Every structure is written in C-alpha cells, then in structure tokens.
Amino acid sequence: MKLEIGSGNKPQKGYIHFDIRAGIGADVVGDARELPFKEGECDEVYSRFFLEHLPRKDALLALKEMFRVLKRDGKLEIIVPNIAYFCKLFSEESGQKKEWALNKIYGFEHYKEDHHFFGYDEEILSKALKESGFIEIKRADEEEQYLHLTAKKPLK
C-alpha cells in the first residue's frame, strides 16, 4: 500500500489519499498525528506541503506515525517549503514576490487548516526525520525553494 498524507486538492496518482478535510476526495479522512493504519502496513509514504501545517511537536508525532505505518525498509518521500529560501526572498524583495514569500512562510489561509505553524531548512528537517527513527536521509533534488527528501525505515 502506498499512502499519501495531506493530499488535499492535488492528490498524487497511485496512492491512498489521506487528509483531515472531508469532501475533497480523500480515501481516508483523519488526523495525521494518529494514523488509522496498522504498523508496517505501508510500502511507501508520500507527503507534499503538509508537515509545515503542524506545530513543531505535532509534526514530530506525525513523522513518528509515518515511521510506524511504514514496513521495514519502506520509503518516505517528503516535500516542504525551504524556509531559508523564503526568508531570504522576503528580506530582499518587494511587492508580489515579497507577498509570495510571506504566503510560503505563514500559509495562504485559503481554509482553516491552511496555516504554517513551523518552517524547515534541510538541517532542521533532517534532524526531525532522524529523531523519528528514519535513516538514509537524502535530498531527492537540488531545487532551492523546496526541500524534497527521501528517507527509509531501517530493516532492523
């Protein structure tokens, strides 16, 4: 089973879609801090632009839940805005680019859950992944704006 957490309005093909909001096409509705799946049930977990929507400690809970539901040697793929990039953009730009940076730092506020409670650069996200038990934490691409990391649940 391949699971996407926080799939929202842009669900990725090939995954079971999980989101806290009902009525937007999620296969399973619930809170990522307490996933309704069994330990080791998932081959892969994917999450894009979700983790920053949780306060720091809750994000760790969600990462630990992703770790729990993954099978051993299962892969996590996670994408979040790079707060370092957007803070720089905010301080150096003006007008629309500055507004865009603000939205990427704090969230667009299109709906109730559309706030960013925390921000990540590569060091901070890698640390959170390590604390949640993940290994083999790697950058999937060198895109500056977004952190796209992969990680694994250890075999043992």
Ligand SMILES: C[S@@+](CC[C@H](N)C(=O)[O-])C[C@H]1O[C@@H](n2cnc3c(N)ncnc32)[C@H](O)[C@@H]1O
């Ligand atoms: C910015 S959207 C990202 C949507 C999509 N993944 C994308 O890449 O565009 C963040 C999603 O996370 C969901 N979300 C926020 N808090 C959540 C929680 N505690 N548990 C599950 N989903 C949550 C929101 O409902 C929203 O659909």
